[in-house]
């Protein structure tokens with residue numbers, strides 16, 4: 001394996017570019033603003049230009065690089081083509097082709113949630129496991145699926161979209177995806193706040209710290225639950241019940257060794273994990289009741305670290321087999 005690799009994590013507000021040894025040591029990270037007013041091609045050529053500059057500044061050569069891994073917030077197929085990316089205003093974009101032509105270095109592309117899962121498997125909460133599902137609890141609910149150490153992206157690049165598992169038939173508001181009753185509507189930070197607001201409305205007699213909360217956010221709900229606030233505890237219980245139900249369904253399909261829980265909401269894992277594991281056990285098929293639950297440990301570095309891992313032969317192998 002060649003000694004160096006780049007990992008690129010493209011997000012809606014910033015792009016992180018990491019330079020690493022393929023042994024796993026990330027020794028330089030740059031952050032640039034996401035240029036949303038550019039065409040996809042100019043956008044990717046801008047990133048390629050930064051990479052060229054870093055190679056030059058370090059006195060390196062493109063031949064020193066095993067590859068460049070890129071995580072993108074949208075569905076990505078096996079050929080490195082992104083199929084629409086709402087955050088960036090992209091339609092279908094051949095990320096791999098554009099960047100390889102610009103740089104002369106092999107490029108591997110993955111969906112950001114899947115790539116973060118790969119990072120957690122390599123150096124984070126999922127280290128030592130070969131079959132894992134990462135759940136990211138943030139503004140939405142993201143998921144990444146790793147089987148036999150490889151990302152599963154699916155035919156349409158949407159494997160791991162666990163935030164859109166249908167968990168409720170009673171929902172009256174649409175999810176961002178236009179369906180009703182998606183997991184994300186309950187277990188995300190936004191979902192937790194929405195449930196709290198609904199419960200406060202439905203129980204005007206209930207005395208809760210949440211009534212004084214301005215703004216009412218997921219952190220306040222978790223902090224209040226930690227202090228024993230009954231209404232906040234019910235909100236957390238309801239959110240983790242839906243998540244536990246969804247993960248039990250996932251276990252019936254792929255039976256992973258571990259669920260790695262990350263994202264901003266997971267900072268309150270002391271409050272969330274016990275009700276989550278109780279709910280999971282309640283819904284799971286008997287032989288998968290003891291699936292492990294771990295906290296993600298890489299934080300917002302997971303995307304870059306996973307992107308670096310994406311360049312390596314053991315991560316690519318599966319793609320060759322699929323072709």
Ligand SMILES: [Zn+2]
Pocket residue numbers: 163164175176177178179182184
């Ligand atoms: Zn949805």
